Amino acid sequence: MADAPYKLILLRHGESEWNEKNLFTGWVDVNLNAKGEKEAVRGGELIKDAGLTPDVLHTSVLKRAIRTSQLALESMDRLWLPVRRSWRLNERHYGALQGKDKAQTLAEFGEEQFMLWRRSYDTPPPVLEDGGEYSQSDDPRYATIPSELRPRTECLKDVVVRMLPYWYDTIVPDLLAGRTVLVAAHGNSLRALVKHLDGISDEDIASLNIPTGIPLVYDLDSDFHPVNPGGTYLDPAAAAAAIEAVKNQGKGKK
Ligand SMILES: O=C(O)[C@@H](CO)OP(=O)(O)O
Secondary structure: OOOOOEEEEEEEOOOEHHHHHOEOOOOOOOOEOHHHHHHHHHHHHHHHHOOOOOOEEEEOOOHHHHHHHHHHHHHOOOOOOOEEEOHHHOOOOOHHHOOOEHHHHHHHHHHHHHHHHHHOOOOOOOOOOOOOOOOOOOOHHHOOOOHHHOOOOOOHHHHHHHHHHHHHHHHHHHHHOOOOEEEEEOHHHHHHHHHHHHOOOOOHHHHOOOOOOOOEEEEEOOOOOEOOOOOEEOOHHHHHHHHHHHHOEOOOEO
């Protein structure tokens, strides 16, 4: 393998209560379900069995990612790791779709609009008005984000824009310091990071899905380009099946 000084492990949270119900989630802070907890433990075991030892953890500020990281770290007896959390690793804000049923949304608006909202690079869902049941406008954890920066909906392009400063300013310095970095985050914030790492086009990113709970390892060269493009899933067979399930969400299958 070409020279690859940096090791990055990406982990999407385990299945959540709303993944199970097939609801658009975004910034709504739902918990893991029992299957998701098991996936998180297994994710940690996979990392350990691969001989990897994360030195630092980065998570979003949403409990499904935080709990996944804790369960994974516990299963490798590394709960003691230093941890940084940022809203910049949060799931994509799903705007007015938050809390809506994916299958009903597909039936109501049709496949084309559904896929535009769900996977197009630059078409955000309608804005979520402040103060509603699924709004985070009064959530204290976001109180320090200036209002012009605070999303009320996001497309993937918006996620790339808000996530990249965190990549460059916080994760890259950890890699440069020689640390193996574990990032526990979400389907769409990880799609944004993978798009950046692999240089995936705005069109091609639409068909890339990330499964819950299966670690994806990148070996990065000195310019932070993957020497293993696309990364390496630690359980490739399970990842392939789970990717297909994510793709089919909304079609009555999970
Ligand atoms: O609902 C969401 O927040 C995300 C991830 O679960 O869904 P999707 O894969 O449809 O972008």
